[in-house]
Amino acid sequence: MEDIIIIGAGVSSIFFAHKLVKENNDLSIRIIDKGKPLMDRYCGLDEGLPCTCGEDCRKYIGYAGLGKSEGKFNYTNDFGGELGRKIGEEKTLKLMKEVDNTLYTFGAHKVGLYSTKNNLLAEKAENHGLEVLSTEVRHLGTQIAVDVFQGLYDKLKKHVCFTFETNITSVKPKAQSFVIETNMGTFRSKKLIVGTGKSGGKWLEKQMHNLGLQTGETRLDLGLRMEMKEDQLDPILQETFETKLRYHGQGYEATTYCMNPRGRIIRKHQNGLVMPDGQNKNEEETDSGNLNFTLFIPRYFASYNKAMEIAQYVIGGINQSNGRIIIQRLGDLYYNRPSSELSANTIMPSLYAEPGNLVGEIPDLYIRAVKEFLGKLQGLIGKPIHPDTLVYGMDAKFYEPQINTTKDFETEIRGLFLIGDCSGVTHSLSQAAASGIYVADRILKRELGP
Numbered sequence: 001m002e003d004i005i006i007i008g009a010g011v012s013s014i015f016f017a018h019k020l021v022k023e024n025n026d027l028s029i030r031i032i033d034k035g036k037p038l039m040d041r042y043c044g045l046d047e048g049l050p051c052t053c054g055e056d057c058r059k060y061i062g063y064a065g066l067g068k069s070e071g072k073f074n075y076t077n078d079f080g081g082e083l084g085r086k087i088g089e090e091k092t093l094k095l096m097k098e099v100d101n102t103l104y105t106f107g108a109h110k111v112g113l114y115s116t117k118n119n120l121l122a123e124k125a126e127n128h129g130l131e132v133l134s135t136e137v138r139h140l141g142t143q144i145a146v147d148v149f150q151g152l153y154d155k156l157k158k159h160v161c162f163t164f165e166t167n168i169t170s171v172k173p174k175a176q177s178f179v180i181e182t183n184m185g186t187f188r189s190k191k192l193i194v195g196t197g198k199s200g201g202k203w204l205e206k207q208m209h210n211l212g213l214q215t216g217e218t219r220l221d222l223g224l225r226m227e228m229k230e231d232q233l234d235p236i237l238q239e240t241f242e243t244k245l246r247y248h249g250q251g252y253e254a255t256t257y258c259m260n261p262r263g264r265i266i267r268k269h270q271n272g273l274v275m276p277d278g279q280n281k282n283e284e285e286t287d288s289g290n291l292n293f294t295l296f297i298p299r300y301f302a303s304y305n306k307a308m309e310i311a312q313y314v315i316g317g318i319n320q321s322n323g324r325i326i327i328q329r330l331g332d333l334y335y336n337r338p339s340s341e342l343s344a345n346t347i348m349p350s351l352y353a354e355p356g357n358l359v360g361e362i363p364d365l366y367i368r369a370v371k372e373f374l375g376k377l378q379g380l381i382g383k384p385i386h387p388d389t390l391v392y393g394m395d396a397k398f399y400e401p402q403i404n405t406t407k408d409f410e411t412e413i414r415g416l417f418l419i420g421d422c423s424g425v426t427h428s429l430s431q432a433a434a435s436g437i438y439v440a441d442r443i444l445k446r447e448l449g450p
C-alpha cells in the first residue's frame, strides 16, 4: 500500500509530487500515467508531419502533460483559471512565486521574467471601452520547458515510483484507502490524487460517474483567430511587449488570447477537431511578418457532453472530416462576401486554409464580437484595421466540467483529491502547478502532520 498515488504525470502532479518530496522524504508515492516518459513523446506533428499516435496523441499525453508546450507561465489572477477565487488571490500569487522559484532552480533562469503591466495603456484602453489584462510572465519556450521538466523528473524518480503506459480500468474506495485496477496490475493507496488535465476528460467523467460523483457545468471558449500586419498594433505594442485585451459586449465577454507578433498560425489537433493555433516567432526560424491572436468568448454548458457536442457541431462542421479551416479577408467579412484568391492580398496567410465565408458557417455571435472588438481596437490604436487582415475559423479552448470539491480540492469521497485542470478550477500552467503545490501543502499539514 502506497501513501499516495497520483494519476497523471502532468504539470499539476509534478509540482504536487515535488512539494511532497521536498517536505517529506518518507512518503511512498507512485505516479501512474497512460502516456510515455518525456523523451519518448515523439509525434509527427512536432515536425509538421501527420500524427500517427492513434487515439492518444503523444503531443498531449505522457510525462509533463501539456507542460511540453511553449511553456508560457503567466503569474496572474486575471486569467488562466479561478484558483484565486477558490483559495484567495494573495495565496495564489504566493504559490505562483513558489512555482517560479522551482522552475528557476531547474533551468528557467535562462529566460527572464517580465511584466506586461502598463498603467498608461490601461488608462487609454479604458477610454476606448477595452480592459487590459496584465501579468508577470516567464516564457520558457518548448526546449527549456522540456529541459526543466526533465530535470524535475530526474530528481523525482529518486523518491517517486513512475508507472507509464498504464491504462487504469477502475478506481474504488475501500476501507479508507483506494484500489486502482490497471492493465499493469492492482495498486493500493491511502490517498488518491487525480491530475489528468483536459486529456483525461472522458476517462475522468466515467470514473466520477462510477464513484457516484456529479460533474456539472462545462466551459467552452470558441473564437476566431486573426492575422494582421506585424506593425498594426505597434501603437500599443510599443508600450508593452505584448498585450491581452478584454471587451465586454452585449451578453458576451471577448478576450484576446495567445498574441504572437511575427509568429505563425499552425494547425492544432484536439478532440478529433482541427483548429488554427498561434505559434511564437521563437519556435520558428522564419519571421512571418504578421501578428496573430484569437478572440475567445467563453460559454457555459450544462454538461461536458453538451459542450463537446457544440464544438463538434461548429468546428467539426467547418472541418468537413478533412481538416478544413476557413480563411476570410476582414474586408470581405464586413461585406458578408466570400473570400476567394488570396494571392493578391497584402497580408500573406502563414497557414494554408480554404478561402470562404464565415457567415453561415459559424454562429453570428463570434462575427459580431470580432467586428465590435476591432471597432474599439481601432479607437485605441488610432488607425483602421487593414481590410486585408485575415480571419481564420475556428479556434477552441476546452475545459473540464466542474466537480464539487472543498477548498482543499477534496471530493465528496474522503482522501480523493482533484488537482490542475481536471478540477475545473485551473486553465493554465501556473495555476495548475500552484494548485498542485497547494494541495500537497494542505495534505502535509492537515492529513499527515502530527
Ligand SMILES: Cc1cc2nc3c(=O)[nH]c(=O)nc-3n(C[C@H](O)[C@H](O)[C@H](O)COP(=O)(O)OP(=O)(O)OC[C@H]3O[C@@H](n4cnc5c(N)ncnc54)[C@H](O)[C@@H]3O)c2cc1C
Pocket: 007, 008, 009, 010, 011, 012, 013, 032, 033, 034, 035, 060, 061, 062, 063, 064, 065, 066, 067, 069, 070, 071, 072, 073, 074, 080, 166, 167, 168, 195, 196, 197, 198, 199, 200, 201, 203, 204, 419, 420, 421, 422, 426, 427, 428, 429, 430, 432, 433
Ligand atoms: C496546445 C496547448 C498549449 C498550451 N500552452 C500553454 C501555455 O503556454 N501557458 C499556459 O499557461 N497554459 C498553456 N496551456 C494550458 C496548460 O498547458 C494546462 O492548463 C496545464 O498543462 C494543465 O496541467 P494539468 O496538470 O492539469 O494537466 P496536463 O499537464 O495536461 O497533464 C495531464 C496528465 O494526465 C495524463 N493522463 C490523462 N488521462 C489519463 C489517464 N486516464 N490515466 C493516466 N494518466 C492520464 C496525461 O498523460 C498527462 O500527463 C496549453 C494548452 C494546450 C492544449
